[in-house]
Amino acid sequence: MSSSRLTAESRSEALAAVSSEELDILVIGGGVTGAGIALDAATRGLKVGIVEAQDWAAGTSSRSSKLVHGGLRYLYNLDFKLVAEALKERGLLLSRTAPHLVHAQPFLWPLKMPVIERSYSAVGVGMYDALALVGSGGHKTVPLQRHLSKAGVLKEFPGMKDDALIGAIKFYDARVDDARLVLTLIRTAAQYGAHCASRTQVTQLSTDETGRVTGAVLTDLETGTEHTVRAKETIAATGVWTQETQEMSGGSGGLKVLASKGIHIVVPRSRIEGKTGLFLRTEKSVLFIIPWPEYWVIGTTDTAWHEEVQNPVATKRDIEYILDHANAVLDAQLTEDDIIGTYAGLRPLLQPGTMDESKSTKVSREHTVTRPAEGMTAIAGGKLTTYRVMAEDAVDFALGERAKTLPSITEHTPLIGAEGYDAYVRLAPRFAARYGWDKARTQHLLHRYGSAIDELTALIDENPELNEPTETAPSYLKAEVVYAVTHEGALHLEDILRHRVRLNFETRDRGVSSLDEFADLVAPILGWDEVRTEEEKTNYREAMAAEDAAETTLTDSEASLARNEASELRPLAPVVKK
Structure with a gap:
């Protein structure tokens, strides 16, 4: 199997891989549904790539x-x-x-x-x-x-x-910690060979002379470079961006949300x-x-x-x-x-009567799979709990008759950290004694990493200082901040604070007081100089100040205007619609 580690390097390797070989399935969207689809398809033995325009779980799947x-x-x-x-x-x-x-x-x-x-x-x-x-x-x-x-x-x-x-x-x-579930799904998909790239936006869907979707043009939002991907099937799991994604295909069918x-x-x-x-x-x-x-x-x-x-x-x-x-x-x-x-x-929320029933299959009261264009499948609706069923339905729909010979096996596939978890629970006193953790700390770590706690302790064994609680957020070890970068694909401070060490809603200042400490831990790993480090901290401070300002407003329009006073660290690129 492939490595489950998500890093800046694995992301670059994933983009190189999807640019050089035709995929069986390209998944657009890195929320819980897209992550589940990538895992479902990868465990069927298919060549899979998954891209997300923001950080993994940045949308609805971290805000449930x-x-x-x-x-x-x-x-x-x-x-x-x-x-x-x-x-x-x-x-x-x-x-x-x-x-x-x-x-x-x-x-x-x-x-x-x-x-x-x-x-x-x-x-x-x-x-x-x-x-x-x-x-x-x-x-x-x-x-x-x-x-x-x-x-x-x-x-x-x-x-x-x-x-x-x-x-x-x-x-x-x-x-469940929703964002952690998504990260674990992505890591498990990567373990089974899926090529996973966050901060990578589909800006154009490629079509052949018949109008069939044959892949996509990706924009690496970290570098601005473009990559062309060929795919036999493309599955869009983009939530509230569903209609925008469908409009890139030029098809006449589709879902409205x-x-x-x-x-x-x-x-x-x-x-x-x-x-x-x-x-x-x-x-x-x-x-x-x-x-x-x-x-x-x-x-x-x-x-x-x-x-x-x-x-x-x-x-x-x-x-x-x-x-x-x-x-x-x-x-x-x-x-x-x-x-x-x-x-x-x-x-x-799916809007009734808005899809072409000849092209869609109603698979649940809560989610629907449809074919907005040949070569493309879209899924929308549903909820966190049933992500696995949604993923199975989407891949089955995309594969058509071929799904009968490649059935889903995710019902029997443990996620990273689940294999041997019961044994690790029994071994907890040994971990506690070796690393000086109290019961609450030990349980906290087992509930976050499961049997993958070995990866965390490996970091600590290599650098014992990482076993210290962070000064600004003592519920978390310094190792957990580093692990977010070395194993969980965090590329920015906001990725850590929003979706891995979730201080953006766990502390009154939304994690701003941890910026200096966290930056000192991860800047050397990510190769940041002083200018880049200050850019990361300044951007996060401004975004959190904008969210504070939004909370003082009375209407959604006022709140949205206040929030968007802060600029995005990696703005989304314009897309090409057919």
Whole structure:
């Protein structure tokens, strides 16, 4: 197998490789769907290249609720097939493909009416549990529901308002660091031979005399150089950029999507007293209050976004909406002063009746695969949990009849760090004793790297100073910052702070105070001189100041204008449409 390490050098090698040989499949888009497609295709033995215009997971896939869930609310719409599919995928991630990254998370569903609500809610959650058991072949991957009295709820979650409930149902879903899942998928795809290049934009699709898509022209946004790629099939998994990507093909079919903004706020763990998460129904959708070791993530909203899609941001009204709904049930009344971070993402919602049904296959209520032009497949919709199913559907669709002889095997393919994870959990005391880690540090590292923790300790063995916590973010070791560059493909400080050591929403200053320390660690590895290093730091400071400014505005248009006052370190290039 190939190396799974993503580096600046591996990126250059990938671009050279895709320029010199015809690919079976070129994947456009490095979010969770594109990453899943690259892995699915590579493990079928196909020649695969995947490119992403920004950093891996830079779009929606790093800005989610960070949940792996079946979608309990869909049961109210009787979408049993959809929920069953998602719960099966949840079980696979928890037990087989990514147990180091995905962890069972208990939630309380507060009840306000003693009989009717508890009865129908119990039936719904009971069905949820039953579908999960069926999807896992009868193997229980999370505990089953429990009914709690009011006293039982307050024991589990003392921070609930006394008058906000009469009891609750305790049920389980799972949580995941979304960006880390994407990085792990990309690394696993690379291990199986996929050529992976971030900061590489498709600026033109190549076609033959019949109009069939035969590849693409890529622009290396780091150097400005162009590369021509030949591919038998091209698959676009570009989320809210779907229509723009399709328009480059010159085809008449395709999908239309609406960008829907969802924002989250982050508050310190000490600010809310509770052991579980909360699942709250609102007048529009649901609100999750999700515990992480050092903070709570609270969200989300669901509003149409009509502004520039690269940098969605939260407004003051968005934040107030989240606070109002959380404070309706929390004893501790949160204010804006409690917020240590925010983030906003865009869901690509499929618009019904906008695709050419003769060219498309509806494979789920949530995602659709279509053929906007011969030689090109597009997929949109869906959610993080079902990325693997979406990837399988997209590759099957692109291969057509050939898929019958090359079926997907990702259901049985562990991601990097999953192989042997259970053994590493048992070996944890040895790691802790050897490197002087406490229990919290050891668990933190195992949950981030799994059995790939050996790669991290190899860095430490080579340079013991890397075993020290960073001064500005002591939850992370210096080795983790270096590892982001030597193994996870970070090319810039913003790549590290946004998608690997995620201080952009975990600290009040969005990680700005860590810039000097992190730059000192990675500048020598990336070959930066003083001018380049200052450019990296200045750009990040300006972007974070712009996001702070956006949060003081009331409307999306004002927020977008404020955010885009900061220039992009590597701006996107113009594209050629047919």
